[in-house]
Amino acid sequence: MGVSIAEERAEAVRLRARFAEAGAENVDCAILQPAETLLDLYGEDIRARAYVTQDPARGEVMLRPDFTVPVVQMHMQSGAAPSRYTYCGEVFRRQEEHPERASEYFQVGYELFADEAPAQADAEVFALFAETLAPFGLRAVTGDIGILTAAVAGLKTSERRRDALMRHIWRPRRFRALLDRYSGRTPPPPARKALLEAQDAMAGAGPMIGMRSEAEIAARIEALRADAAEGPLCDSQVQLIDTLLAVRETCPYALEHLHDIAVDLPGLLPAVERFERRCEALAARGIDVEALEFEASYGRTSMEYYDGFVFGFLAPQRPDLPPVATGGRYDALTARLGQGRAAPAVGGVIRPGLLLQLEGRA
Amino acid sequence: MSIKLGVPSKGRLMEKTFDWFGARGVRLSRTGSEREYSGAVEGVGGVDLVLLSAGEIPRELAAGRLHLGVTGTDLIHEKLVQWDQKVEPLAELGFGQADLIVAVPSCWVDVTTLDDLDAAAAAFRAAHGFRMRIATKYHRLVRDYLRRGGVADYQLVDSQGATEGTVKNLTAEAIADITSTGETLRANHLKVLEEEPVLRSQATLFRSRAARLEDGDRQVLRGLTETLGV
Numbered sequence: 001m002g003v004s005i006a007e008e009r010a011e012a013v014r015l016r017a018r019f020a021e022a023g024a025e026n027v028d029c030a031i032l033q034p035a036e037t038l039l040d041l042y043g044e045d046i047r048a049r050a051y052v053t054q055d056p057a058r059g060e061v062m063l064r065p066d067f068t069v070p071v072v073q074m075h076m077q078s079g080a081a082p083s084r085y086t087y088c089g090e091v092f093r094r095q096e097e098h099p100e101r102a103s104e105y106f107q108v109g110y111e112l113f114a115d116e117a118p119a120q121a122d123a124e125v126f127a128l129f130a131e132t133l134a135p136f137g138l139r140a141v142t143g144d145i146g147i148l149t150a151a152v153a154g155l156k157t158s159e160r161r162r163d164a165l166m167r168h169i170w171r172p173r174r175f176r177a178l179l180d181r182y183s184g185r186t187p188p189p190p191a192r193k194a195l196l197e198a199q200d201a202m203a204g205a206g207p208m209i210g211m212r213s214e215a216e217i218a219a220r221i222e223a224l225r226a227d228a229a230e231g232p233l234c235d236s237q238v239q240l241i242d243t244l245l246a247v248r249e250t251c252p253y254a255l256e257h258l259h260d261i262a263v264d265l266p267g268l269l270p271a272v273e274r275f276e277r278r279c280e281a282l283a284a285r286g287i288d289v290e291a292l293e294f295e296a297s298y299g300r301t302s303m304e305y306y307d308g309f310v311f312g313f314l315a316p317q318r319p320d321l322p323p324v325a326t327g328g329r330y331d332a333l334t335a336r337l338g339q340g341r342a343a344p345a346v347g348g349v350i351r352p353g354l355l356l357q358l359e360g361r362a
Numbered sequence: 363m364s365i366k367l368g369v370p371s372k373g374r375l376m377e378k379t380f381d382w383f384g385a386r387g388v389r390l391s392r393t394g395s396e397r398e399y400s401g402a403v404e405g406v407g408g409v410d411l412v413l414l415s416a417g418e419i420p421r422e423l424a425a426g427r428l429h430l431g432v433t434g435t436d437l438i439h440e441k442l443v444q445w446d447q448k449v450e451p452l453a454e455l456g457f458g459q460a461d462l463i464v465a466v467p468s469c470w471v472d473v474t475t476l477d478d479l480d481a482a483a484a485a486f487r488a489a490h491g492f493r494m495r496i497a498t499k500y501h502r503l504v505r506d507y508l509r510r511g512g513v514a515d516y517q518l519v520d521s522q523g524a525t526e527g528t529v530k531n532l533t534a535e536a537i538a539d540i541t542s543t544g545e546t547l548r549a550n551h552l553k554v555l556e557e558e559p560v561l562r563s564q565a566t567l568f569r570s571r572a573a574r575l576e577d578g579d580r581q582v583l584r585g586l587t588e589t590l591g592v
Binding site: 039043044045047048096099164167168171174175177183189191192193202205206207208209210211212214217219220221224312314 | 363365443468469470471472474475477480481482484485486489490493494501502504505509510512514515516517518529530534535548551556568
């Protein structure tokens with residue numbers, strides 16, 4: 001049952017060699033990463049999932065929780081020409097909620113930076129993973145975060161509400177709470193009503209303390225007033241989002257379903273067309289698209305830097321294990337790390353330790 | 363062959379604990395000089411009293427070096443991952459009540475809920491270029507609470523004392539701390555969010571799930587819990 005570190009490393013090296021054969025350049029990166037970059041990207045939550053430690057000279061550093069961020073940084077610094085990279089090495093994850101899960105394991109990755117034809121790039125990465133993992137009898141699931149963001153961007157409501165929903169795309173519960181608030185399903189809290197009805201909102205507020213200024217408070221009250229005046233988000237709009245999030249079928253049916261939704265939500269159409277082109281590109285690479293699963297909500301909780309195509313490979317015989325491989329498109333991440341310069345990218349990782357566990361069972 | 367009972371070594375918490383046990387026929391006392399941390403147990407045999415800091419009691423219970431211990435629920439939840447697998451609460455002792463809460467400046471008239479806090483944090487980050495700072499010493503509990511509440515764009519800054527003063531001193535925008543009456547908060551122009559607190563805490567008697575028990579110990583423990591009626 002137990003897989004030794006040496007075996008895991010050997011399997012990782014084998015897989016990396018496969019990715020190198022597919023045309024990727026070998027890269028590596030430091031285990032100790034500056035904590036600030038990751039905290040800026042993911043916020044405080046990452047402290048619960050990664051090991052943070054103190055360096056006397058560099059300040060807070062983090063044991064790399066994955067390779068994607070440092071690989072993107074390296075790529076952006078090197079001039080951002082189209083490239084393919086592969087790597088393997090340990091990543092470190094704190095397991096506060098699940099101490100039985102591995103806190104140190106190998107990842108083997110493949111990252112493709114290509115400016116053009118995103119459908120082709122998506123299909124290349126997925127097909128490479130599908131082929132590499134074919135002997136293990138895994139179940140593939142795909143999704144597309146870009147479809148949900150397109151739906152939010154196309155909602156008939158104020159820009160402020162769309163921005164707030166967009167900010168919480170990766171927090172499904174908060175996203176739902178916002179929708180319920182905007183549609184009037186949840187009434188505003190009593191304090192909100194009192195605040196908006198007050199003649200002088202700042203009466204009895206006491207002294208101004210702290211860095212958040214009176215102007216900032218006034219601006220928020222103004223925004224709340226505008227929101228109250230806007231009226232509820234139409235129920236049919238909420239239903240469109242609900243219907244969309246419930247799409248869970250094989251790709252051809254999902255595509256058909258999404259086309260139907262796009263009739264009422266025209267803003268969705270470009271994203272649905274991207275999905276369609278990806279299906280064609282996948283089929284051209286020999287993927288059985290007719291049988292490939294698509295879930296519109298896939299990747300929303302655990303894959304926060306992905307903003308387009310997402311995929312995972314799961315072991316159906318071992319539902320207790322995390323996905324054996326995951327990946328997706330992360331254009332926005334490259335834009336944030338590239339200080340405005342973007343380098344459209346798609347990639348994924350395999351966990352060789354999990355593959356060995358599956359083999360042990362077979 | 364004896365079982366070890368850990369009790370906070372100083373102050374009101376120690377006195378109230380002694381009173382609670384005394385009222386149930388188990389007399390706890392400090393022995394030796396004022397400064398020596400040793401104690402005696404009368405009224406039941408085979409129990410050793412260990413006096414130590416309330417903050418160390420969770421760790422000692424989890425390690426099985428104490429069989430029983432009295433400490434705050436807040437400290438157990440903050441310091442022990444999967445605390446319920448390591449200790450079992452036997453009785454709430456009815457004192458040391460305090461809530462772990464999130465408080466913001468009273469002048470933030472637009473912020474009363476976690477939703478508001480999240481919206482204010484997003485705007486604050488956009489305006490100031492850094493994530494809104496929340497001062498606390500309860501990092502795990504507060505982070506988990508804010509994550510469940512859907513708050514983003516904040517950062518926790520460590521504050522081991524005088525946390526209520528951090529906002530005025532411009533080292534934090536909000537705080538998360540233990541409060542019982544709220545007086546210190548009001549004096550520092552802070553208000554508690556109108557939400558369920560992060561945690562309601564009080565002094566509690568815990569049993570270690572890790573401590574080894576010899577046959578005789580088992581009887582001693584049973585005798586003690588029967589005497590205490592827990």
